Amino acid sequence: MASLHTAFLPLFLHICLLSWSAWAKVEVTMHESVEVYLDDSAQIPCQYSFTDANNEPSFVMIQWFVRGEGSSSRVRIFYLDGQERIADNDTDYTGRINVTSDQQGAQLTILNVQVSxxxxxxxxxxGLAAGNAEGKTHLRVFAPPEAPVIEGVQTGISVTNELPSKVASCEARNGFPKPNITWYRNGMPLIPAPGYVKVLMLVTQDEKRFSSLQSTLEYKVVKEDKDAHFSCEVSFFVPGAIRTVESSSINITVHYPTTMVELWKDSPQGLVKEGDTVELRCQGDGNPPPPFIFNREQEQDVELESSGDVLILSPVSRKDSGIYQCRPLDTDGYSEVKGEMQLTVHYLDPAVVVPKDSEVMLKGEDLTATCNALSSLKTSTVWYKNGQQVGKGNTLHLRDATYDTSGEYVCEVTVPSLPALHTSGSVHIIVQGGPQMVGVEQEVQLEEAAGRMVNLSCEAQGHPLPSISWNIIGSQNWQEVVIKANEHMTHSVVSVKVTSDVSALCNASNDMGTEVKAFSIKAIPRLTSTAPFSPAEGSGVIIVVIILCLLLLAILGSVLYFLHKKGKIPCGRSGKQEITKEKTTKDDIVVEMKSNTKTEDTVLLKAVNGDKKGPNEQ
Structure with missing residues (x-):
């Protein structure tokens, strides 16, 4: 009986299940995929329901499975029913999963999600009588790669290469899933094109399934790429989006031939004069910069010695003026591309003055002096005498020459546009003529008390240098106390003792003539009294005597002066004076006077107004 019961129970349950299946049916709903970042937690929900809500089973069993890595088999990782919740042991998820449930479903939580x-x-x-149902969700894991690293080629790339050349490489490491790399030139994407752009990709994967991508750009460069900037951009998937990260930009070195050359004067600034050091610099648009060769247009076969791109000319002269050229010496050899410039070396020759050195002219004559200096630029000429400007221009006119006209005339020639250029010349003018007394008075009248000493001064100029002599009437007691001479003038001073009326003549003479200056000294007698007298008795007599004396002296002086002019009276000196020069300078002459008197003493006279007594008073 017991065995019959045991055999009948499964059949009964089967019949019950069949009957219940007719009453309700289970349905499962899951997301197609769930996306999550690496190391985050993933929640995979599982919702279920029954077709007949009034006949829901009282017992529901839920099991979670995962497809094996690299296979089609499935492995159970979790089991739960109304009473038990069991995580399977020895699986990849043991200890990392948890399941929560309610009457509508269950949710699987995976901790510390990995790429695997x-x-x-x-x-x-x-659902027992409601039957079985299942759903699946694909878990997607995302790991952003590291920032892209770009590296350009270190060597230059020539535009003459026929095929694209390697320009740069870009690497994005440790991303999941595999990222992608795009190349840019000046912010514009580079699309692969045969013969122009080629992109090579290399993907590597480590044991953790992280992908690293290395991209190489091959590009046919042109000259304009010398200023271009290249960069790479990595794009990768993240939950619900696509993100990009751009690398830094690089500039590549492009080699291209020289197509244009420029030559200019680097120094000195401004105009060039003889004696300067000139630097000419040559520059082309080729890269790398080629060496240059220099030459002059009129001597193209003669290569000038230079240093790289600089030609130094030192010191320059006017013969260095001309057109200079420079040419690049590219790897392909001699190039027809050239740069050229005109170099002008300015000059100023020494001044030529006519008349030269010195010129003698007669008093009252006119003279024209010229000063010229050959120059490559416009010049300016100014004449100076004693530091004062006396003329301007190449020609100096001297009219109605006087002794003041004599002297040195200097002409200075300058170049206004190039002040460093200047020269000068000079001419010495000598005015020749007879003596000319200094001062406007030709006759000087004086009055002096009898017995006093009077100094008479006489100064004359002329060329040749005049000599001065004195004729003195009315005094035997006189002497020359000063005699001075310089290049243009003679100065003499005599000291005369007034004993009576004196007439003195200063005679200045040279080969061109004679000039005389006269001095007239009226002696005033000194009055003395020997006895007292009454003013009432003697005043009239004294007045009459004084008047008579004055008249007599005036008449005597007039007669003597008249006789002297007529030559009736000889020189008042009994003998001739002999002048011996002891020391002579340009501006001062001290003389020794010898007189044919009994004593024949020698007197050294140094002052114009000295109070020395003549030999006759010793």
Whole structure:
């Protein structure tokens, strides 16, 4: 009986299940995929329901499965029913998963998601009489790669290469899933094109399934790429989006031939004069900069010695003026491309003055002096005498020459546009003529008390240098106390003792003539009294005597002066004076006077107004 019961129970349950299946049916709903970042937690929900809500089973069993890595088999990782919740042991998810449930479903939580967790997860629901149903969700894991690193080629790339050349490489490391790399030139994407752009990709994967991508750009460069900037951009998937990260930009070195050359004067600034050091610099648009060769247009076969791109000319002269050229010496050899410039070396020759050195002219004559200096630029000429400007221009006119006209005339020639250029010349003018007394008075009248000493001064100029002599009438007691002479003038001073009326003549003479200056000294007698007298008795007599004396002296002086003019009276000196020069300078002559008197003493006279007594008073 017991065995019959045991055999009948499964059949009964089967019949019950069949009957219940007619009453209700289970349905499972899951997301197609769930996306999550690496190391985050993933929640995979599993919702179920029954077709007949009034006949829901009282017992529901849920099992979670995962598809094996690299296979089609499935492995159960979790089991739960109304009373038990069991995580399977010895699986990849033991200790990392948790399941929560309610009457509508269950949710699987995976902690610390790894790349290896990107699989399909299955939720299976068993509702007894309602039957079985399951759903699946694909778990997607995302790991952003590191920032891209770009590296350009270190060597230059020539535009003459026929095929694209390697320009740069870009690497994005440790991303999941595999990232992608795009190349840019000046912010514009480079599209692969045969013969112009070629992109090579290399993908590597480590044991953790992280992908690293290395991209190489091959590009046919042109001259304009010398200023271009290249960069790479990595794009990668993240949950619900696509993100990009751009690398830094690089500039490549492009080699191209020289197509244009410029030559200019680097120094000195401004105009060039003889004696300067000139630097000519040559520059082309080729890269790398080629060496240059220099030459002059009129001597193209003669290569000038230079240093790289600089030609130094030192010191320059006017013969260095001309057109200079420079040419690049590219790897392909001699180039027809050239740069050229005109170099002008300015000059100023020494001044030529006519008349030269010195010129003698007669008093009253006119003279024209010229000063010229050959120059490559416009000049300016100014004449100076004693530091004062006396003329301007190449020609100096001297009219109605006087002794003041004599002297040195200097002409200075300058170049206004190039002040460093200047020269000068000079001419010495000598005015020749007879003596000319200094001062406007030709006759000087004086009055002096008898017995006093009077100094008479006489100064004359002329060329040749005049000599001065004295004729003195009315005094035997006189002497020359000063005699001075310089290049243009003679100065003499005599000291005369007034004993009576004196007439003195200063005679200045040279080969061109004679000039005389006269001095007239009226002696005033000194009055003395020997006895007292009454003013009432003697005043009239004294007045009459004084008047008579004055008249007599005036008449006597007039007669003597008249006789002297007529030559009736000889020189008042009994003998001739002999002048011996002891020391002579340009501006001062001190003389020794010898007189044919009994004593024949020698007197050294140094002052114009000295109070020395003549030999006759010793």
């Amino acid at each position: 967790d990107e699989r399909e997860f299955f939720c299976q629901v068993n």
